[in-house]
Amino acid sequence: MTYQTIDEANKAVAAKIVASSPFLLDVVPAKQVIPVLEGKVLLHAGPPIKWENMPDPMKGSCIGAVLFEEWAADEASARALLEDGKVEFMPCHHFDAVGPMGGITSGNMPVFIVENKTDQNFAYCTMNEGIGAVLRFGAYSEEVVERLRWMRDVLGPTLSQALQTLENGVNLNVLIAKAIAMGDEFHQRNIAASLAFLKEMAPIIVGLDMDDNNRQAVIKFLADTDQFFLNIMMAAAKAVMDGARMIEEGTIVTAMCRNGENFGIRISGMGDEWFTGPVNTPQGLYFTGFTGEDASPDMGDSAITETFGVGGMAMIAAPAVTRFIGTGGFHDALSISNEMLEIVIDQNPNFTVPTWDFQGICLGIDARKVVETGITPVINTGIANKKAGAGQIGAGTVHPPIECFEKAIVAYAKKLGMTV
């Protein structure tokens, strides 16, 4: 140990989170920054998983990605390719990346590049496709693949070009601080941040030398996509948490993610090691015609937002969505956020929440406190249909299984010399 106590180590990790400065620099094809994607490799959400254990929507996403990458011409041959083990699967997290829901990321999908300038580390995330039939929820129809092509050929390059005009990219702390004051919690609700991002981009995009139809389509897509900022937030949170976990001591949770089979967490003192437990199924509200029976088990790397302190951890920041995510309203959101204070070591003064009397967002989930109290972090999430291709059927909240945290602190105690 470099630090005298675990509290000291945890404070150092938290201080790095507070000191972080994520900037959105560019949008590029994934393989350009994640070389492993040059091969027949797909990245997925959560800790490592085998094809046969993937939930159906994640398999659907894989089929869509194979079709998009033109590794197969139709669904049947795509499925055969995947089942024959011709495609390798690796977690996004192992390549500085995060992916929403299924998290399926292939070489030609455009990804955001976010740099945490404080620690000079980078993080990547695919772009949000909007709502309805979308790859992240397991849809792989021609419409879905066609949209991915458009994002590859038009949206990605346009945003890249726009971002290149900025000397230092977009300062994301500023956007986040503004949008949290406008009622975003950055997991279920990103509309303020998405519009603030559009506000930054629109004046530049209108001045770019490009096809006018494409220009109009890009602006319309950004204006229509309320959750566009979610993926930027995910990359920002990943960049911040990866910067913070350069301190390889302490019990601060540095990643939370799910792959439909297992929920995985990392803690600062245990580096890259995953501590897993079977995922839970989200509780929440369903679109007309669907029930909990139709819900897929929990998926996605988006819980990196909660790890950073937003999302469900900052439920109180977004009164507008507290009903939608299945709570009883403002006072429930207040008690949820207050309860979350029990398992974090501090509050982040950079992001104050007006509806919380200007208290800062939760800072540094301490795995010890989770185990001690039995209070697990609350994660806001979308709910996918358990059948591939049917897309999103609702939204709600989900909790990690406590055994992830138990395993993590036991492993760390052993590492520090305890005989358990």
Place this chain on the structure above:
Amino acid sequence: MLHTIIKENAYQDSVVLMLLTNKISTMDGIERVSIMMGTPANKDIMGGSGLRTPELEDASANDLAIVLDTEDASIIDAVLAEVDEFLLSQATSSNETADEAARTWDKAIKMGADANMALLSIPGTYAALEAEKALDEELNVFIFSDNMSIEDELHLKQKAHEKGLLVMGPDCGTGIINGVPMAFTNIVRPGKIGIVGASGTGIQEVSTIIDKLGAGVTNAIGTGGRDLSEKIGGITMLDSIAALEKDPQTDIIVVISKPPAKAVRDKVVALLRKVSKPVVAIFLGEKPTHHEENLYFAYTLEETAKIAVDLLNGKAIAALDETVSVPKVTLQPSQKHLKGYYSGGTLASEAGMLIADALHLKAGLIKQDGFVLKTEGNEVIDLGDDMYTQGKPHPMIDPEKRIEMIKQAADDAETAIILVDVVLGYGAHMDMASELAPAIKEVKAKAKAAGRELVVLGTVVGTTSDPQNLVRQQEILTEAGVIVCESNNKAVRTGLAMLGHYVNDPDKTITAPDSTVEIAIPEVSDKVLALLTTQPSVINIGLKSFSEAIRETGGKAVQFDWRPAAGGDVTLQKVLYFLNNYKKA
């Protein structure tokens, strides 16, 4: 001279920055100051106030720009420190609501930033550790929990004493802190009498009689039953006496205990001789034959209360008139025995003591299986004894066992008199009189049918301010045929008189001290004095109803919904302990 400080990438809302500007402008040596985000519009505004500096041009819209007009460049560090502190503190100001509960010490302390006491009612095996944490947080501790080892008790009390804090309990059932009731307590009128007692129902009986006599209580401090044992040595008792001596609102000090170990008794009495305020002491079970100058020894709890009130009113202390009016009852020759079924342990002890005294019993006073007295058909039982409460509610809450005992005793043709108590206050049953009344009516009717008159004597420990209302409870018992007396002392003496037995009460004269033990008055810390003289702010760890009672009576309480760490998993608890206490070698 203008100074410019740019904090890069430090976005803050404009309202926050206006508040910050106002704050910094009040610092000594600052002529003018403006703090804004470095947007073009803001730069223009700063230019308008003559604060546009060349360095300001370098600030971007994402940078926090501070422009200071001061002749004293050395102040800049202080300004920056103030800025950082302000930005941090606005982020951690708390807005917790009253009905919210904490689950960890961190949050409990945050919610109860001004807390001065922790009230513990969690299982005894965990209580020592949590009490220790409370002491580490500089809190006085009230331990309602029982089953704590005497070693833990000693350790906690020594630690508290060294830190200038008070540990009340363990197994402390009752307390009044600056007028606010703690745990199982009556609402007693605020007044000038301070009580420290090693007995819960003893404190309740004395304080409610004080209330009935029109006087009131400042503080009632419970020490826990073992405090005056040789091992503990009266740490809490001695510190509490010293605290009441210093408490400006307390004029009279009352000390309640069972007879302690000789060495401890000598210390306590030596301290009582030393304090300047008049003292009434009762060592329940001892029959005092004298008083000392400014130190009065009582025989019964009622006498204790009466002497205290007389002292308060400046009256000379004379022997109490203990004559009782004996109601007309016709007992059969077979009816010879008294049976007492108590929910209050000290009341049971007092009954046993008086009966043994009047009957000149050499033996019979015992302490086993809940019996306080058992001889030749007479019996007094403390139904609050562990023997009756294992896995069952306390008889102050649950009437079942008592009803069973009453019925059993009534069937015995030799039973003449049944003695009962009803204890009111927070935590007690909301209408115990109505629970007991039908059974009492039934047994009296049954005895009558068998040609006997069965006497039931009772006392209600409570005040008219108690949630159950003293008067109503007395009425219900009276309607059921109970002879309700004003104190336990009176109830027992009435019963004895019906059987032709009387307690001899000698006049007490003032005599010189019987020992020469010297003791210094312990130091009283500001924290303990503040506890006794200000509205208590409590972190209540355990029973939620205790929080509610404190809030209802004007105190502050943070509810700490305590649960065993890691759901009670011992291995994980050890892991947590290891990690929490890990220190780099």
